[in-house]
Each structure stands twice: as C-alpha cells, then as structure tokens.
Amino acid sequence: MFNSWLRKGSIILAAFVLLFSLAACGTESKETPTTEGAKEQEGSSMELSGEINIDGSSTVFPISQAVAEEFMALYNDVNVTVNLSGSSNGFKALIAGEIEIADASRQIKDKEVDALKAEGKEAVEMPVAFDGIxxxxxxxxxxxxxxxxxxxxxxxxxxxxxxxxxxxxxxxxxxxxxxxxxxxxxxxxxxxxxxxxxxxxxxxxxxxxxxxxxxxxxxxxxxxxxxxxxxxxxxxxxxxxxxxxxxxxxxxxxxxxxxxxxxxxxxxxxLSRPIYIYPVKSSLSQPEIQEFLKYYMSEEGQALAEEVGYVALPAEMYEENLSMLP
Missing domain, CATH: 3.40.190.10 (Periplasmic binding protein-like II)
Known part of the structure; x- marks a missing residue:
C-alpha cells in the first residue's frame, strides 16, 4: 500500500524517479470517469446533489478549485466550496467536522490522527500531484x-x-x-x-x-x-x-x-515533494463525494493538476487512491 510505504520514512527524490519509470512502462490505469463519458449518461448530473466542503493548503488550492469548477459544471446540483487557510488549519477543520476534505501540502501528523480518532473519525491519505517549492x-x-x-x-x-x-x-x-x-x-x-x-x-x-x-x-x-x-x-x-x-x-x-x-x-x-488531499473515511460512501474523488483522480483531474502548474503522478498512485473508495 502506498500509504504504509510512505510512512516508513521521508519521500526521497530517487523514489520519484522510480515511480515515474514504472508509469512509463505502460501500466494500465483503472477505468475512471471522463467528462465525455459522464455527459453521455443522460440525467446523471441531475441525480447527484449535495454539498462538499474543502479547506487547507494554499498550495493544493489551485488543483482542488479547478477540479471543483469542472465537477460542478458536470453535476449542477452539487455545490463544492474550496477555501484556503493552510494545511494545519485544514486538518483542524476536518477534526471539527466543518469540512469533508482537507487539502494538505504535508502528511497528516500523529497528533492530528489521534484527534480525529477521538472524534470517531479517520482520514484517508490521497496524493494528488508533485510540487516543487x-x-x-x-x-x-x-x-x-x-x-x-x-x-x-x-x-x-x-x-x-x-x-x-x-x-x-x-x-x-x-x-x-x-x-x-x-x-x-x-x-x-x-x-x-x-x-x-x-x-x-x-x-x-x-x-x-x-x-x-x-x-x-x-x-x-x-x-x-x-x-x-x-x-x-x-x-x-x-x-x-x-x-x-x-x-x-x-x-x-x-x-x-x-x-x-x-x-x-x-x-x-x-524542494520537490508530493501534495495531498485527505477526505474523511466515513464520507467516502456519500455519492457526491465518491464521484468527486473519482473525477479528481480521472484523466481530466490529472490534466487539471498539470494545467495549474503541477506534475501529475504515475497512474498506479491514482489507482491506489481509487482502491480506497467503497
């Protein structure tokens, strides 16, 4: 599992090179939603509704905001609000139950994991791109x-x-x-x-x-x-x-x-590093959040990450994220 591997130590740049080499070998990615495919599903945008609240890293903000805008254009009855207050403040909002997804330019800390557990919650770590400070x-x-x-x-x-x-x-x-x-x-x-x-x-x-x-x-x-x-x-x-x-x-x-x-x-x-989103595990079964995360990890989502100035991950890392969905 990517998450357990990640926790064994700090991410080193050599690992980045290895991951991209693996991606270059032609690993097939899971079937993920595409804009065209979703548009072909008559009425799908009308059937999905709800609120998704995101806060945290200003670094991750451009990606989450771009994904949110495209997703809301696809699903008109879903409202996605993206704010930026810093990674630590994003985790505080996640712990307080004020948001469903935290943007983070660092990994979650043990004390934040413990604070979530005290509230009966668990966060799921999903890397979304590589950045260079x-x-x-x-x-x-x-x-x-x-x-x-x-x-x-x-x-x-x-x-x-x-x-x-x-x-x-x-x-x-x-x-x-x-x-x-x-x-x-x-x-x-x-x-x-x-x-x-x-x-x-x-x-x-x-x-x-x-x-x-x-x-x-x-x-x-x-x-x-x-x-x-x-x-x-x-x-x-x-x-x-x-x-x-x-x-x-x-x-x-x-x-x-x-x-x-x-x-x-x-x-x-x-100064190269991965950046993340952290949805609350219990929210993954909510249809609007599940579809939002699928879109985030789709080819369209990856293209948006690069469009705003970041580097998309190897396909297998997005597959790992998708494997955490129910």
Missing part, C-alpha cells in the same frame, strides 16, 4: 538568480543575522532583504524549513507571513530587494512579475531551476 525574487534582481542550499539557510534559519543581500555574498547589493513566506500553519513552511534549515518549523520570524500565496506574490513583485517561497503553481501563474531562483545543493553542483521536467525527473532538489 519555488524560491522567487523580483525580476529586477539580477544577482541572486542562483543560490546554494546553504545560502538559503543563512537567510531563513532561526536566529539568522542576515539582513542585507551583501551579508550573503559581499558582491551583492548593500540593501535590505525583504522576506515573504508561508505562515507556520502552512505545510509548505514545514517542508521548506525541514529541507533548507534542517529542522521542521524552525525559521527566522522577522518576515512577512501569509497563508494566502497571492499575498506573497504581490509582496515580492513590488520590491526589487524582496524574496519569498511558495508552491510552483503560483510561480507559473505569475511568471510575468516574478523570477525563480535556481538552486544548487552545494557549491560543486549544477544550479537547477524549478520546472515540470526537473520536478518530474527529481533533479530539482531538495
């Missing part, structure tokens, strides 16, 4: 287009004394760095701090945080000396007003820019 700068910044992991750590680690670009490299401008990033409730914050700073959730606090990545985009795009980070989709959507930093794992390595290709082949290190 993107470090962004203002397009006018022509000096920090490539950075090492160690340089990023110098800037972002807890207790950092870096306040100017020249504190990182002497030849860089003697100008203040204005930093923007996800807040502590974000799964992206947790992953980035673990991968770059070496300890999850350990970060300098004197930066502008927001669980809404659009706020971060605006901040960096308006300041020549700003830097931020967030999911790849938001960079793709705003390439006209942002520049992506190419990352070197060390001084001797080649700098790699985030792209669909480098995220897919595992060369964009160490």
């Amino acid at each position: 993107t470090v962004v700068i203002n397009p006018e910044n022509d000096w920090a287009t490539e950075m090492t992991v160690d340089e990023l750590k110098q800037i972002w680690e807890g207790g950092s004394t870096v306040t100017k670009w020249s504190d990182v490299r002497a030849e860089w401008p003697n100008e203040p760095i204005k930093l923007y990033g996800p807040g502590p409730a974000s799964g992206t914050f947790e992953y980035f701090t673990g991968a770059i700073n070496g300890t999850k959730n350990e970060s300098r606090k004197d930066y502008t945080p927001s669980e809404d990545d659009n706020v971060l985009v605006t901040g960096v795009s308006r300041d020549k000396y700003a830097m931020g980070y967030f999911g790849f989709s938001y960079y793709v959507e705003n390439q006209n007003k942002l520049a992506a930093v190419s990352i070197k794992v060390d001084e001797s390595a080649v700098a790699v820019a985030p792209s669909v290709e480098t995220i897919k082949d595992g060369t964009y290190k160490p």
Whole structure:
C-alpha cells in the first residue's frame, strides 16, 4: 500500500524517479470517469446533489478549485466550496467536522490522527500531484538568480543575522532583504524549513507571513530587494512579475531551476515533494463525494493538476487512491 510505504520514512527524490519509470512502462490505469463519458449518461448530473466542503493548503488550492469548477459544471446540483487557510488549519477543520476534505501540502501528523480518532473519525491519505517549492525574487534582481542550499539557510534559519543581500555574498547589493513566506500553519513552511534549515518549523520570524500565496506574490513583485517561497503553481501563474531562483545543493553542483521536467525527473532538489488531499473515511460512501474523488483522480483531474502548474503522478498512485473508495 502506498500509504504504509510512505510512512516508513521521508519521500526521497530517487523514489520519484522510480515511480515515474514504472508509469512509463505502460501500466494500465483503472477505468475512471471522463467528462465525455459522464455527459453521455443522460440525467446523471441531475441525480447527484449535495454539498462538499474543502479547506487547507494554499498550495493544493489551485488543483482542488479547478477540479471543483469542472465537477460542478458536470453535476449542477452539487455545490463544492474550496477555501484556503493552510494545511494545519485544514486538518483542524476536518477534526471539527466543518469540512469533508482537507487539502494538505504535508502528511497528516500523529497528533492530528489521534484527534480525529477521538472524534470517531479517520482520514484517508490521497496524493494528488508533485510540487516543487519555488524560491522567487523580483525580476529586477539580477544577482541572486542562483543560490546554494546553504545560502538559503543563512537567510531563513532561526536566529539568522542576515539582513542585507551583501551579508550573503559581499558582491551583492548593500540593501535590505525583504522576506515573504508561508505562515507556520502552512505545510509548505514545514517542508521548506525541514529541507533548507534542517529542522521542521524552525525559521527566522522577522518576515512577512501569509497563508494566502497571492499575498506573497504581490509582496515580492513590488520590491526589487524582496524574496519569498511558495508552491510552483503560483510561480507559473505569475511568471510575468516574478523570477525563480535556481538552486544548487552545494557549491560543486549544477544550479537547477524549478520546472515540470526537473520536478518530474527529481533533479530539482531538495524542494520537490508530493501534495495531498485527505477526505474523511466515513464520507467516502456519500455519492457526491465518491464521484468527486473519482473525477479528481480521472484523466481530466490529472490534466487539471498539470494545467495549474503541477506534475501529475504515475497512474498506479491514482489507482491506489481509487482502491480506497467503497
């Protein structure tokens, strides 16, 4: 089972490459609903009704929102509401019974699993795409287009004394760095701090945080000396007003820019990762939620994930998700 495998340790990029190799071998996927097929079923959109509430990761939001819009166009009597408040807040809403599905850019924590159990609930983990957390700068910044992991750590680690670009490299401008990033409730914050700073959730606090990545985009795009980070989709959507930093794992390595290709082949290190949705297990028998999840994992859903700037998973991973449905 994918879920049990995932819990044995952190996901490494070599595993990504293996999974995509398996997919390339031509593994047949389960029959999943397609837009054309569903439209051919007379009256199906009229027969399905209900409410689906989703909240959580701002990184996963673009995919869930795109899927929700297409699904509601197909099933007119189903209302899908998608909000973004950060992965941790999404899990809190799931525990409180306020939503049926949590978007998450990290795995659920043991304490969240326990809190769900205390409420008589269980969440089902479903990976939906691969993402590459993107470090962004203002397009006018022509000096920090490539950075090492160690340089990023110098800037972002807890207790950092870096306040100017020249504190990182002497030849860089003697100008203040204005930093923007996800807040502590974000799964992206947790992953980035673990991968770059070496300890999850350990970060300098004197930066502008927001669980809404659009706020971060605006901040960096308006300041020549700003830097931020967030999911790849938001960079793709705003390439006209942002520049992506190419990352070197060390001084001797080649700098790699985030792209669909480098995220897919595992060369964009160490910020490539899977992203997830977590439906409540008891809700899987509800027809509207079951059909929504089938659509999410269908070829159309996979295409939407790529359309908004993420990398679709190998077919067998979507099959694993579908196998959890009743």
